[in-house]
Amino acid sequence: MDAAGLLAGAVCFTALAVCPDGWTAHAHTLSLLHHMSREMAHGRFTGVLSGGDNGISEAALEPGDVLFCHNPGGAYGYWTHVVIYAGGGQCVDAFDFVHGTVLRPLASYRPYHAVAAFRARQSPEWRRQLAQAALAEAGRPYDPFGALTDRRSEYCSKLVWRLFHDRGVQLCPASPWVLPDDLVASPAWTNVGTWRVPS
Structure with missing residues (x-):
């Protein structure tokens, strides 16, 4: 086994030790831990953004x-x-341990390699109410291990899943x-635009 494989195994073992009870019996969690450890071992789990400008347009949103x-x-x-x-050039983002769930300017997402906007197949009023409900989540702490139904904390995809649910x-x-990736394939919405950093 090479050094990358040993590192991946160590990361996966450590991650298993901190997962809440019952999570490690779920194949989805094990697959996620395996993928994360493999990416980290190959130096791709850096979180560093491309630094370009994908040109996302507020006018389209x-x-x-x-x-x-x-983010590659x-x-x-x-x-x-x-x-x-x-709305108003602002996004609700369950961001990280330091910031928690915050309001961030749309420009914060321009350095991502690509951004795709999806719109729920619901009325404009339903979508406005969703945005208002999202704004009410600002200030909640970030917890990537929080259960989907636990309203004390958020992580990015849990926030979206729960507000729609x-x-x-x-x-x-x-x-x-x-x-x-679990959310994007939903038939509940349609893509209204995709922006990419030019090659």
């Missing part, structure tokens, strides 16, 4: 749109982050961990 963000240096999947556009829209089946 409406309150309640959901933005999927791709991310930990898992193609879509590595997801936020809710609240609370309004009767099932984006994907519930599991211990919901990823942006």
Whole structure:
């Protein structure tokens, strides 16, 4: 076994030790841990953004749109982050341990390699109410191990999943961990634009 394989095994073992009870029995969690450890071992789990400008356009967005963000240096999947556009050039983002759930300017997502905007197949009023509900989540702490139904904390894809679920829209089946890639394939919405950093 090479050094990368040993590092991947060590990372996966450590991650298993900190997972909440019952998570390690779920194949989805084990697959996620395996993927994260493999990416870390190969130096791709850096979180560093491309530094370019994908040119995302506020004019194309409406309150309640959901933005999927791709970072090649991310930990898992193609879509590595997801936020809710609240309107006025602002997004609700369950960001990290330091910041928690915050309001961030749309420009914060320009350095992502790609951003795709999706719009729920619901009325504009339904989407505006979704945006208002998202704004009410600002200030909640970040916890990547929080259960989907636990309202004390958020992580990015849990926030989106829960807000839609609370309004009767099932984006994907519930599991211990919901990823942006799990949400993006939902028939509940349509793509209204994709922006990429020029090659």
